[in-house]
Amino acid sequence: MGRLKEFDEDKAIDGAIDCFWARGYEATSVRDLAEHMGIGGASLYNAYGGKRALFATALERYADRTSRQRIARLEETGRPKEAIRTFFAELIDRSxxxxxxxxxxxxxxALDVAPHDAELGKAVAGYLDEVRAFFQRCIVAAQAAGGISARLDAVETSHHLLGVLVGMRVLARTHASRETLEAVARPALQLLDVPVARPGKGKR
Amino acid sequence: MGRLKEFDEDKAIDGAIDCFWARGYEATSVRDLAEHMGIGGASLYNAYGGKRALFATALERYADRTSRQRIARLEETGRPKEAIRTFFAELIDRSxxxxxxxxxxxxxxALDVAPHDAELGKAVAGYLDEVRAFFQRCIVAAQAAGGISARLDAVETSHHLLGVLVGMRVLARTHASRETLEAVARPALQLLDVPVARPGKGKR
DNA sequence: AGTATTTTGTATCACTCGCTCTAGAATTGT
DNA sequence: ACAATTCTAGAGCGAGTGATACAAAATACT
Incomplete structure (x- = not known):
């Protein structure tokens, strides 16, 4: 019973994601949000509880729609080493x-809200660790298949790849060029290409 | 002629840096700034022109006092490879x-201001490139001295190191542990340790 | 039909924002 | 002493902030 919602919840959240994504949490006002979501201010508070709760919801939806979906798509190919390579290539293209x-x-x-909000900070760190775990799974799988040297530390390398990924995302906001971004990524990707087994036999 | 300034300009700028550093540009109010700088709001506008101009001044002072000073200190040692290593070690310790x-x-x-302010964005990119240029100089110097393989691309590696540095700084804000930060950095630093000359003769 | 329940638009709350105005205090030159 | 100039303190500007109050509108259940 009761009046039905008149707006599309998915479209609304997408609008919220766009706002937070473009301007950050602090710089986005509730009125901006409501306008881009196609709803009134009262509906925003009624449906999502407020700005902070809406942000948490938007983060989760972004994780599902963007991050996890891409990870799943790349992981399904069954070519773990290529998955990492493609992940970075797509990252540059999208940036x-x-x-x-x-x-x-x-x-x-991670820079905007995490330091001032422990709860949201933990959530953000968790989402980032999902990406790192994806790297780790890819490395382990590639090592099992013989595509990556077993001498590489999978955990350490996954942290490194996440660090490089984060750095690239930041540099991309200062209008870094494709050449710059590729230069940042290339040494990390070449890590995966160390000779796989017999020492003394280079790949080139 | 005229009344003399009653506050210490250096101390005031340091207070401004602290504010911007801890809370970011947008989230820092002029009233917060004035209080931490130990001056009144009117003096802030009289001496620095406004929030944005004060931020630019603070950025420049931060570059001089923190970034360039550390670079100069490390570069003076004359041990370029160790300079890079120490730079990252200090980065982790400070973080x-x-x-x-x-x-x-x-x-x-770079995340807070650069995307919405082209002028400040260029300044930030310039400051970051000073750090990258430091890495590049260190690599070139170490290659000349025989400490780093000449086969390493100095420009590409400097971009990579800057990317890793930026990534570490971001991850450090989400309460990353020492182990995590060291894992991010280690593969990048090991890049500098590839066998220097004669192929077929490993270092280990 | 009638009632309970939920959503929606509008108006508004107290508060903060960056910034400016004005009056007075402090200095130097004549 | 007096004028000219610069700095400081505080009040206050219009605009915008996150959040709420309230009544009209729309639904489901009896």
């Missing part, structure tokens, strides 16, 4: 293709 | 020692 240079919502949030 | 987890003012600004 350069976005005229707003929004970067990554997680990375932006 | 963990700061209870506020403020990270790096440049990195924070």
């Amino acid at each position: 350069l293709a976005d005229p707003q240079r929004r970067g990554c919502l997680f990375v932006n949030s | 963990l020692a700061d209870p506020q987890r403020r990270g790096c003012l440049f990195v924070n600004s």
Whole structure:
């Protein structure tokens, strides 16, 4: 019983994601949000509880729609080493293709809200660790399949790759060029190409 | 002629840096600034022109007092490879020692201000490139002295190191542990340790 | 139909924002 | 002493902030 919602919840959340993504948490006002979500201010508070709760919801939706979906798509191919390589290639393409240079919502949030909100900070750290865990799974799988040297520390390398990913996302916001971003990534990706087994036999 | 300034300009700018560093540009109010700088709001506008101009001044002072000074100190030792290593070691120590987890003012600004202010964005990119140029000089010097393999691309590696540095600064704000930060940095530093000359003769 | 329940639009709350105005205090030159 | 100049303190500006109050509108259940 009761009156039905008149707006599309998915479209609304997408609008909220766009706002937070482009301007950050603090700089986004509730009125901006409501306008981009196509709803009134009262509906926003009625449906989502407030700005902070809406942000948490938007973060979770972004994780599902953007991060996890891409990870799943790449992991399904069954080519773990290529998955990492493609992940970074797509990252560069997306960073350069976005005229707003929004970067990554997680990375932006890590600087914007995480230091001042322990709860949201933990959530952001968790989302970032999902990406790191994806790297780790890819490395372990590639090592099992013989595509990556077993001498590489999978955990350490996954942390390194996440660090490089985060750095690239930040640099992309200062209008870094494709050449710059590729230069940042290349040494990390070449890590995965150390000779796999017999020492003394280079790949080149 | 005229009344003399009653406050210490250096102390005032330091207070401004602290504010911007801890809370970011947008989240810092002029009233917060004035209080931490020990001056009144009118004096702030009289002496620095306004919030944005004060931020630019603070950025420049931070570059001089923190970034360039550390670079000069490390470069004076004449041990370029060790300079890079020490730079990252100090970065980790400083990141963990700061209870506020403020990270790096440049990195924070790259996400907070750069995308919405082209002029300040260029300044931030310039400051970050000073650090990258330091890495490049160290690599070139170490290659000339025989400490780093000449096969390493100095420009590419300097971009990579800057990317890793930026990533570490961001991750440090989400309360990353020493182990995590060292794991992010280690593969990048090991890049500098590839066998220097004669192929076929490993270092280990 | 009638009632309970939920959503929606509008108006508004107290508060903070960056910034400016004005009056007075402090200095130097004549 | 007096004028000219610069700095300081505090009040206050219009605009915008997150959040709420309230009544009209729309639904489901009896």
